[in-house]
Amino acid sequence: MTGTGMLASASDETLIRKALRGSERAWLKLVRKYERRLYNYCLRMTSKREDALDLMQEIFLCVYRNLPNYHGDGVFPAWLFRIAGNKVVDFYRKRARDPVNQASEWQDDWQSQHATRSDEQAVGDNRLITRLLECLPPEQRLVVELKFFQQFTFEEIAGQMEISANTAKSRLYAALGKLREHEDLSHAM
Amino acid sequence: MRCETVRDLLPDYIDQRYADRPGSAEQHAAVSAHLEDCPECTAQFVQLNRWQQLAGNWKDEPVPDWHRPGLQVRQPARTHWLSFASMATAAAALLLVLFQVHFRVDDQGLHVAFGSDQASAQLQRQMDEFQLEQTAYLDARLLDLEQQNRGLLVAFFQSQQQQRQQDMGQLVNYWQSQRIYDQTLDQAKFGLLADKQQQSQRQLRQLLNTRYPETSTEEQL
Numbered sequence: 001m002t003g004t005g006m007l008a009s010a011s012d013e014t015l016i017r018k019a020l021r022g023s024e025r026a027w028l029k030l031v032r033k034y035e036r037r038l039y040n041y042c043l044r045m046t047s048k049r050e051d052a053l054d055l056m057q058e059i060f061l062c063v064y065r066n067l068p069n070y071h072g073d074g075v076f077p078a079w080l081f082r083i084a085g086n087k088v089v090d091f092y093r094k095r096a097r098d099p100v101n102q103a104s105e106w107q108d109d110w111q112s113q114h115a116t117r118s119d120e121q122a123v124g125d126n127r128l129i130t131r132l133l134e135c136l137p138p139e140q141r142l143v144v145e146l147k148f149f150q151q152f153t154f155e156e157i158a159g160q161m162e163i164s165a166n167t168a169k170s171r172l173y174a175a176l177g178k179l180r181e182h183e184d185l186s187h188a189m
Numbered sequence: 190m191r192c193e194t195v196r197d198l199l200p201d202y203i204d205q206r207y208a209d210r211p212g213s214a215e216q217h218a219a220v221s222a223h224l225e226d227c228p229e230c231t232a233q234f235v236q237l238n239r240w241q242q243l244a245g246n247w248k249d250e251p252v253p254d255w256h257r258p259g260l261q262v263r264q265p266a267r268t269h270w271l272s273f274a275s276m277a278t279a280a281a282a283l284l285l286v287l288f289q290v291h292f293r294v295d296d297q298g299l300h301v302a303f304g305s306d307q308a309s310a311q312l313q314r315q316m317d318e319f320q321l322e323q324t325a326y327l328d329a330r331l332l333d334l335e336q337q338n339r340g341l342l343v344a345f346f347q348s349q350q351q352q353r354q355q356d357m358g359q360l361v362n363y364w365q366s367q368r369i370y371d372q373t374l375d376q377a378k379f380g381l382l383a384d385k386q387q388q389s390q391r392q393l394r395q396l397l398n399t400r401y402p403e404t405s406t407e408e409q410l
Contacts, residue, residue, distance in 0.1 A: 056252075144240065154200065
């Protein structure tokens with residue numbers, strides 16, 4: 001079980017059941033509950049706010065379409081992030097075909113809107129994290145995201161990515177090695 | 190403890206996920222001891238810890254305004270009384286068809302009949318008549334088409350014949366005019382040849398007169 005507790009899971013199940021019976025309110029509640037977490041996930045995966053929003057919309061649409069297939073046999077966030085992972089892979093494939101959109105576009109306008117010192121520090125951390133994650137290939141980036149930001153276990157990550165837990169660990173350590181090299185290089189420059 | 194084992198345990202070591210497992214205290218102590226002696230594993234531990242902290246420092250950005258896919262949620266199922274009414278109506282209609290219920294209104298009132306043989310016989314008669322009409326109509330149409338086709342064929346052959354006659358006439362005219370032109374040309378050539386021969390004879394006669402002036406012309410020639 002991850003950061004989401006039993007009560008939250010039960011609540012998800014209730015919302016999904018009601019949404020499947022046609023309750024728009026329950027569906028919107030479910031969307032609102034996860035949209036912030038999912039948007040920031042997409043932001044770290046894409047490094048672009050516009051792409052993150054598009055990706056999040058795609059993920060929610062896919063979740064909606066597949067909601068009848070969710071049997072409540074697992075924790076909803078794990079199911080949600082499995083779909084999100086698939087969509088992220090699709091996103092990288094699309095972006096690979098369109099090199100013009102590969103460049104990062106970390107916007108600084110957010111910083112000007114949030115002028116307090118703590119916000120500036122947070123923006124700096126966000127920018128640093130995004131910049132470092134960009135140096136990773138998609139599958140390693142996804143493992144880092146799921147491990148450190150979503151707090152999934154290796155078994156859960158392995159289930160979501162349809163790989164073994166050992167492969168997930170190997171990818172994480174490979175990613176960490178690459179991140180360290182990148183940071184050392186950045187400091188040297 | 191080997192490095193591979195330690196690296197397997199490191200993420201859980203940081204999270205302290207295995208705290209409740211039996212023997213976890215010993216495992217924790219073994220990992221700690223290994224880290225004191227192994228710089229590679231310590232470097233991995235530091236990097237894991239750093240990213241754990243970095244992830245904690247991430248400040249969630251607010252979600253921009255977006256169109257939530259709420260309107261696409263399936264519509265609620267229809268209430269039972271409506272579906273029941275629909276089903277009842279459909280069932281009644283099916284029964285009316287199956288039992289061949291026949292309603293008829295005349296001067297004596299409303300008549301309801303089940304399984305009418307007369308109606309089916311009448312329907313059969315009407316179907317036969319309709320079939321005959323259709324057959325006659327189709328035959329007439331086929332005849333018309335055949336006649337039209339025949340007329341078209343005759344006209345086509347006539348036009349072909351006329352075309353051939355015209356072509357032959359043009360060929361004969363051309364041949365005759367060419368013949369006249371050739372004859373005229375030949376006559377002109379013959380005339381020119383005769384003129385040249387006469388001129389040659391005159392020149393010959395003059396030459397003989399010059400050489401033999403005593404002899405008569407007939408003798409000379």
